[in-house]
Amino acid sequence: MGRLVLSSVSKKFNNFQALLDVNFEVEDGEFVCLLGPSGCGKTTVLRLVAGLVAPDDGIISLDGKKINGVNKECGFVFQEYALFPWRTVKENIEFGPQVKGMTKTECESISKHYIDLVGLSGFENHYPNELSGGMKQRVGIARAYANNPKLLLMDEPFGALDAQTRNLMQGELLRIWETEHISVLFVTHSVDEAVYLGDRVVVMSARPGKVKDIFDVKLTRPRIRTGPEANIIRDSVLKSLSTQIKLASHEYI
Amino acid sequence: MKFETGKRGLLINILSLIVFTLVWQILVILARNDIFNIPFIRLRDIPTPVETWYALVGSMFTRIYGPSFTYGIINHVYASLVRVIEGGIIAFIIGVPVGIGVGYSKFLGNLFNPIIEIIRNMPPMAWIPLSIFIFVSGGSIFIVFIGVVFPIILNTIQGVRSTDTRLIDAAKTLGASESMIVKKVVIPSALPSIMTGLRIGLGVGWMAIVxxxxxxxSPVGLGYFIWNMGDLGRYSEMVAGMIVIGVIGYIMNISILLLQRRFINWVD
Structure with missing residues (x-):
């Protein structure tokens, strides 16, 4: 299970209306990409779903349960990795199981499983400062997965990577996701990334943050990045987005 | 700051010590022979490096003169070091929890901040008269404590407050409770600052003990030794004592830095 519903969600920070009446769902096992210009409240949506902040209005529920306080059934993957620098790869992945009070052997079998899954065997005892960006994010994904979440929240996880590593990691993410199928809500500002990864792409508009369009990406995986169907979808997503970007940038002028 | 490293750096280090010693020797010799003197300073009365060296070697170990004896510098160093370590341990045990509490909790911060801010501005030396009449014994350990505890508290507060909020968010989403977050995120993340506080604090404590x-x-202790030698007019021994203080302070600082590098190797 892992069905996320946001209905009429609004959030204000002081006088800034970050989100206004946001509605969308992530079906069980679905990969949804959240796309929008910077400052449109994409990250705020993730933080609300994770329960790190509370909405002013509206209801967010996971499998019919209203989210109230930190949502421990979500795994969060951060843009700048947010790994514990004093913990090795293995210890980072074991953080969740450890705070849940699992025994050492249980923790070790979990971390071993996910280290193998994300392809970090041999790096168990490395510290984050000894890893490349792509490897750090592998740890980030494994750490989130190790907590056995129903829903994976990813906040521009590959935003800090170079283009090639980014493509590689997108493929890796899909491989991992196909092995351990859970719902994913993936925030990005790259149309290519959204269309390559998502079952659906939710386009948001800025000021206030709202859902503008939702696109279905009914392409079989593995997808061809430059295939004609992908290009058609990319084109319509871009059109939807570009009016938004114009509007958003207009306000700064 | 950028330092020369490796062999070349070490060479320059040694060279600078040699030049300093030479200049010292030459200045004193010139003054004693009435060739050159810096006005208003009795340079001729300063012991030369050579005299200081002999004084250092000569007073290193306890000597017995018939019924009376004088402690060796080794004993004085030991006595002072023990006091600094005792005061330092007490300061660490009290300072770290206080720093974590004040740094993490706004309430505790508001409660203790004024007291900490006022007391930390009283130099350890200002506490000496008070400690003489309130402490039956161990007054000098208390002075060390005052010197060490505030750098530890302030650096711990700073370390706690600069904990990356994303790490706290990450821990929350992974299911950590408030106390788990303090134990597993805030404290480890503040550890480098705590060590820096300890290092700065012990430096202050070492000066305070003298x-x-x-x-x-008290009959032993480097501060007592220097004062006593000054009183007796044995200036070479006095200067030797001063140099010992400097060298030991330097060694303490470097030891903690090395410990820090050895055990906190995860810092970028």
Whole structure:
């Protein structure tokens, strides 16, 4: 299970209306990409779903349960990795199981499983400062997965990577996701990334943050990045987005 | 700051010590022969490096003169070091929890901040007269404590407050409770700052102990040794004692830095 519903969600920070009446769902096992210009409240949506902040209005529920306080059934993957620098790869992945009070052997079998899954065997005892960006994010994904979440929240996880590593990691993410199928809500500002990864792409508009369009990406995986169907979808997503970007940038002028 | 490293750096280090010693020797010799003197300073009365060296070697170990004896510098160093370590341990045990509490909780911060801010501005030396009459014994340990505890508290607060909020968010989403977050995120993340506080604190404590020992009379301790040698007019021994203080402070600082590098190797 892992069905996320946001209905009429609004959030204000002081006088800034970050989100206004946001509605969308992530079906069980679905990969949804959240796309929008910077400052449109994409990250705020993730933080609300994770329960790190509370909405002013509206209801967010996971499998019919209203989210109230930190949502421990979500795994969060951060843009700048947010790994514990004093913990090795293995210890980072074991953080969740450890705070849940699992025994050492249980923790070790979990971390071993996910280290193998994300392809970090041999790096168990490395510290984050000894890893490349792509490897750090592998740890980030494994750490989130190790907590056995129903829903994976990813906040521009590959935003800090170079283009090639980014493509590689997108493929890796899909491989991992196909092995351990859970719902994913993936925030990005790259149309290519959204269309390559998502079952659906939710386009948001800025000021206030709202859902503008939702696109279905009914392409079989593995997808061809430059295939004609992908290009058609990319084109319509871009059109939807570009009016938004114009509007958003207009306000700064 | 950028330092020369490796062999070349070491060479320059040694060279600078040699030049300093030479200049010292030459200045004193010139003054003693009435060739050159810096006005208003009795340079001729300063012991030369050579005299200081002989004084150092000569007073290194305890000597017995018939019924009376004088402690060796080794004993004085040991006595002072023990006091600094005792005061330092007490300061660490009290300072770290206080720093974590004040740094993490706004309530505790508001509660203790004024007291900490006022007391930390009283130099350890200002506490000497008070400690003489309130402490039956161990007054100088208390002076060390005052010197060490505030750098530890302030650096711990700073370390706790600069904990990356994303790490706290990450821990929350992974299911950590408030106390788990303090134990598993805030404290480890503050550890480098805590170590820096300890290092700065022990430096202050080492200076404070010398001052305390000069005033709080006890038969052993480097501060007492320097004061006593000055009183007796044995200036070479006095200067030797001063140099020992400097060298030991330097060694303490480097030891903690090395420990820090050895055990906190995860810092970028």
């Amino acid at each position: 001052a305390a020992e000069m005033v709080i009379k």
